Amino acid sequence: DTLWMSMELASKFSTWKDFIETLAHEMVHLYQIQIQKDPYANHNKNFYAWKNTFSTVGLNLER
Structure with a gap:
């Protein structure tokens, strides 16, 4: 089976950390889909x- 997914992020973030936290948040969702089924x-x-x-590397994981 082939699974196609796409993600759309804002074109600008207030800080680099906000961008990384948002991307990491979405990668957790990808992990849930791909690995945890x-x-x-x-x-x-x-x-x-x-x-x-997330906390161990200084990132927040929020909804």
């Missing part, structure tokens, strides 16, 4: 399980 990939316990990992 979660068809909804929403802000559930699997999503927030990444919060500590």
